[in-house]
Amino acid sequence: MKYISTRGQMEPIGFQDAVMTGLAPDGGLLLPEVLPRVAGKLEEWAQLSYQELVFEVMSLFATDIPPADLAELITDSYASFDAAEVAPSVEVGGFRILELFHGPTLAFKDVALQFLGNLFEYILEQRGGKLNILGATSGDTGSAAIHGVRGKPNINIFIMHPAGRTSPLQEKQMTSVLDPNVFNLAVEGTFDDCQHIMKTTFADVDFKTVHSLGSVNSVNWARVLAQTVYYFYAAFRAMEHTGARSVQFSVPTGNFGDILAGYLAQQMGLPISRLILATNENDILSRFFNSGIYGMAEVFPTISPSMDIQVASNFERYLYYKVGQDAEKLVTLMDGFTENGSLSVELNENGVVDDLFVAGRGDTASTLEIIKRYQDEYGYVLDPHTAVGVLVAEQFKSDTTPTICLATAHPAKFTQAIVDATGEAVHHPTLDALADVETRCDSIANDVDAVKQYLVNHI
Numbered sequence: 490m491k492y493i494s495t496r497g498q499m500e501p502i503g504f505q506d507a508v509m510t511g512l513a514p515d516g517g518l519l520l521p522e523v524l525p526r527v528a529g530k531l532e533e534w535a536q537l538s539y540q541e542l543v544f545e546v547m548s549l550f551a552t553d554i555p556p557a558d559l560a561e562l563i564t565d566s567y568a569s570f571d572a573a574e575v576a577p578s579v580e581v582g583g584f585r586i587l588e589l590f591h592g593p594t595l596a597f598k599d600v601a602l603q604f605l606g607n608l609f610e611y612i613l614e615q616r617g618g619k620l621n622i623l624g625a626t627s628g629d630t631g632s633a634a635i636h637g638v639r640g641k642p643n644i645n646i647f648i649m650h651p652a653g654r655t656s657p658l659q660e661k662q663m664t665s666v667l668d669p670n671v672f673n674l675a676v677e678g679t680f681d682d683c684q685h686i687m688k689t690t691f692a693d694v695d696f697k698t699v700h701s702l703g704s705v706n707s708v709n710w711a712r713v714l715a716q717t718v719y720y721f722y723a724a725f726r727a728m729e730h731t732g733a734r735s736v737q738f739s740v741p742t743g744n745f746g747d748i749l750a751g752y753l754a755q756q757m758g759l760p761i762s763r764l765i766l767a768t769n770e771n772d773i774l775s776r777f778f779n780s781g782i783y784g785m786a787e788v789f790p791t792i793s794p795s796m797d798i799q800v801a802s803n804f805e806r807y808l809y810y811k812v813g814q815d816a817e818k819l820v821t822l823m824d825g826f827t828e829n830g831s832l833s834v835e836l837n838e839n840g841v842v843d844d845l846f847v848a849g850r851g852d853t854a855s856t857l858e859i860i861k862r863y864q865d866e867y868g869y870v871l872d873p874h875t876a877v878g879v880l881v882a883e884q885f886k887s888d889t890t891p892t893i894c895l896a897t898a899h900p901a902k903f904t905q906a907i908v909d910a911t912g913e914a915v916h917h918p919t920l921d922a923l924a925d926v927e928t929r930c931d932s933i934a935n936d937v938d939a940v941k942q943y944l945v946n947h948i
């Protein structure tokens with residue numbers, strides 16, 4: 490399998506190169522040249538364990554990794570999960586809640602980042618060399634990435650977070666990792682400042698090459714690929730349980746990475762009748778699917794901070810399919826967006842962007858209300874991100890098709906919102922254990938050169 494760029498200016502490359510490249514040199518995102526069709530395999534796949542299913546799906550895409558090596562990478566990556574099924578579904582209030590928070594940092598990002606960490610290390614062992622990961626985080630990605638690569642001999646990871654602006658627990662999940670290859674930087678600024686420093690550093694191509702900088706954000710193809718698997722797995726369990734022939738998924742969305750994986754699973758032949766896209770007040774994506782207009786707005790801080798995003802980096806991958814895999818058309822749209830902060834596509838004969846998608850948003854008050862209602866009625870506590878997905882799913886519930894709601898984080902990660910909603914905190918032993926642990930973190934000025942100098946000193 491070869492990978493191409495959405496912007497059409499890159500020679501096709503193999504899977505390992507795609508993983509190491511991250512963003513294509515022409516500024517586009519990588520996609521497989523063709524999406525494999527798997528409809529004929531579904532019956533067989535429905536019998537597999539989670540890890541076996543990961544192997545079958547990935548074998549179609551990671552064709553330059555020998556099968557025995559791939560199998561070992563997968564076994565290692567999911568051994569750190571505390572649920573035997575890795576991604577179990579539970580029935581709550583007429584929905585199937587797909588719990589994706591059983592990894593080491595209690596958010597769905599572990600599903601992909603545990604694998605990506607091992608994959609980086611594997612590729613470096615094959616090819617030689619070192620990788621220095623530079624990332625910026627507002628919370629969940631940083632800790633999942635750190636836990637994915639801690640202790641790996643050929644990798645250093647440098648994660649910038651805005652000093653004092655992540656939740657205390659999220660900060661502890663990062664700074665309590667004391668492995669010598671992990672560097673936490675508290676930047677005297679906002680998340681946008683951190684992201685700006687990261688982008689500016691990557692844009693210095695000489696610096697990037699000399700210091701072998703790499704990226705773990707969700708533009709990396711391996712992350713999307715790892716996420717497609719739980720759509721298959723959860724759909725099989727739901728169909729087995731109810732006898733239905735198709736399912737719908739509700740996905741709380743920020744960067745469009747998670748729901749893109751569902752879209753690709755559907756395109757490959759998984760019978761998904763509908764994808765329910767849910768956003769918080771930062772609703773550029775729900776506005777797009779309802780109006781055809783993708784228009785930027787200010788970022789508004791909410792109780793579901795991992796979805797406080799206005800420009801969704803993975804949206805370009807969807808748009809590429811939407812314009813019929815025409816790179817030229819895509820470039821025209823993206824250039825227009827860069828220039829005007831807005832782009833638009835035509836609505837179809839049903840007056841929507843795409844018959845597969847429905848979309849809605851949840852605001853803070855209704856999100857707190859549904860957390861309380863589910864706690865009172867079902868004794869199940871939704872984290873604020875998951876709650877947004879369930880809230881929107883309630884509008885699109887079906888009598889005949891099971892609805893699977895992705896639970897993207899454990900509620901104990903977002904204690905304050907849960908206390909505001911229900912009056913009581915939720916606990917998780919992993920987080921409770923962080924109370925008095927030793928931490929390590931360096932403060933740094935909000936300055937690109939200061940961060941570059943730090944990298945040079947510590948690589």
Ligand SMILES: *Cc1c(COP(=O)(O)O)cnc(C)c1O
Binds near residue numbers: 597629742745746875
């Ligand atoms: C990252 C994250 C999301 C959003 O996922 P995207 O792939 O950016 O759409 C939702 N919920 C939680 C808890 C997250 O950490």
